[in-house]
Amino acid sequence: MSPTNRRILPGFRLSLGYTLLYLGVMVFIPLVACFIRAGSLSAKEFRDAVWTERSRAAYELTFAASLTAAAASVGIGLLIAWVLVRYEFPLKRFFDSLVDLPFALPTAVAGLVFTDLYVENGWLGRFLVPLGIHAAYSRLAIVLVLTFIGFPFVVRTVQPVLESIDAELEEAAAVLGATRWQTFRRILLPSILPALVTGFALAFARALGEYGSVVFVSGNLPLHTEIAPVLIVARLEEFKYAEATAIAVVLLVVSFGMLVAINLLDRWARRFDN
Amino acid sequence: MHIVNTSSTSEGDWTATVPSPPPDVAIRHPRSGLRYPRNDPWYVRWMLTGTALMALTILVIVPIICVFYNALQNGVGPYWRYLAHNADTRHSILLTLAVAPTAVLLNLIFGVAAAWAIARFRFRGRTALITLIDLPFSVSPVVAGLLFVLIFGQQGYLGPWLKEHGISVLFSAPGLVLATTFVTLPFVARELIPVMEAIGADEEVAAISLGANSWQLFWKITLPNIRWGLLYGVILCNARAMGEFGAVSVLSGHIAGQTDTMPLRVEKAFQEFNLPGSFAVASVLTFLAVGTLLLKVGVEHKARRQLEEVKTRNR
Secondary structure (H helix, E strand, O other), X not given: OOOOHHHHOOOHHHHHHHHHHHHHHHHHHHHHHXXXXXXXXXXXXXXXXXXXXXXXXXXXXHXXXXXXXXXXXXXXXXXXXXXXXXXXXXXXXXXXXXOOHHHHOOHHHHHHHHHHHHOOOOOOHHHHHHHOOOOOOOHHHHHHHHHHHHHHHHHHHHHHHHHHOOHHHHHHHHHOOOOHHHHHHHHHHHHHHHHHHHXXXXXXXXXXXXXXXXXXXXXXXXXXXXXXXXXXXXXXXXXXXXXXXXXXHHHHHHHHHHHHHHHHHHHHHHHOOO | OOHHHHOOHHHOOHHHHOOOOOOOOOXXXXXXXXXXXXXXXXXXXXXXXXXXXXXXXXXXXXXHHHHHHHHHOOOHHHHHHHHHOOHHHHHHHHHHHHHHHHHHHHHHHHHHHHHHHHHHOOOOOHHHHHHHHHHHHHOXXXXXXXXXXHHHOOOOOOHHHHHHOOOOOOOOHHHHHHHHHHHHOHHHHHHHHHHHHHHOOHHHHHHHHOOOOHHHHHHHHHHHHHHHHHHHHHHHHHHHHHHOOHHHHHHHOOOOOOOOOHHHXXXXXXXXXXXXXXXXXXXXXXXXXXXXXXXXXXXXXHHHHHHHHHHHXXX
16 A cells, blocks of 8 residues: 555545544534633633542542552453453353443443442342442442443453464473463463553543443542542533533543553554564 | 464575474373363363353343343333333434434444545554544543533534524534534444455555446445445444433433433433333343344454455455
């Protein structure tokens, strides 16, 4: 695919032009408008909007819950990917396709059903609540539902890498006297580490912006179980557009940072391919 | 093991003189016949498999069963009555069935155009463009909704002008379409770019040199080659579009019977403590999600096979 393609194949200008126009209207202009709107606030107004006790609590919770959920996703995701790639068991293909369900299930449904499962008289809550585990209307609930949404990202990034690892590498390690654990730690883990980190970043990025499921499960108590997107909605309902916009800008900057990080990670991961 | 033999042949003929290793040097376990290092002890295998399947059961299977159990708890009669005889619910189903395909269609046309530009041509800023296409994935849906409120709302940039001309975007179907389109924008393009790159331009270049025009090129060569990949992208895009909640919630205004989509209906019934109603709508969405998964498995397989076919044909 050389630059000479442009002289052979038709439609370069049309397709690129349309792509740019569409992205401009749908993505670029709305984002710029948001930043301009936030820019019309004075520095003090901006700080007052984004740095209140309530908003600080919301950022902290959003960040901490997303981080915890992404870490849990890495654990569960690695385990599921490992089992799917390495072992044989009945209904393997069924379980394999189940992993994608959180991608397809509307987040509102996830929120609704997780709440119902973990409340005091729910199917799982009736066992957990007597043990003092409140997995509905609590911070734990947020982490749980974010893990549900995040773990498929890890499975789907780790799985192909795990499949592509040469059995001969492990055989060499075994022949040279490595134990299984040493082989895992020194041979397998370094190979799948880039994929694990990418999966972590994807799960984390998705968790940061998640709203639909959390709004059901968390109870949305200000200062306690209110995440940043819920705070934006609360501000909008009070018709405080400027404050909502300021908080949105904070979230946007964080998610752009995540996007750049994921891209760099991807490049880093692919460096090992060659 | 085959490092020497697989290294590039451009370095001369000397590689051919190296004897290839015996066909199977893998050390196999005496009893199972599995390659030794991969054959973990049975208790490790059982423990890991058990834990993984347990996690999948608790996270995925139990919730699905719970949705349908709760929806049908009072029998099929009330379930059906709530879905089909409640005017607001019926409207929300129809609204979702109108909004989601519109958004998918917009993103489908965009996806084909973007994939053609990115996979077939090299130009400056190409990598940046790919990143820009991914951008909506990393924007919180709530923020996405807010972006359009800031443009089309009462205090927005276009709000007053729109009001003067009697056009409503917010609190009406166009706003829902916009928000849904924004959130699902990358799906089709992301699926198509790698597919088109893997297929390569050989057949297209051949068609052009044999005198095909652009129209024929697209319908006779490009589209047939990418059709399964395209369908795959559409399925993913549609699933997300039907389930979109955050963005739509911000700019719909929650007007029952007018701007409530299915996911919003789930929330409203939940807030009104109408759990059976909430679960009834949720069960329809879950049904759609499970259907999406089944379709996806089939199409994924077909897409992969088609890619192989095109590749071997071009070899």
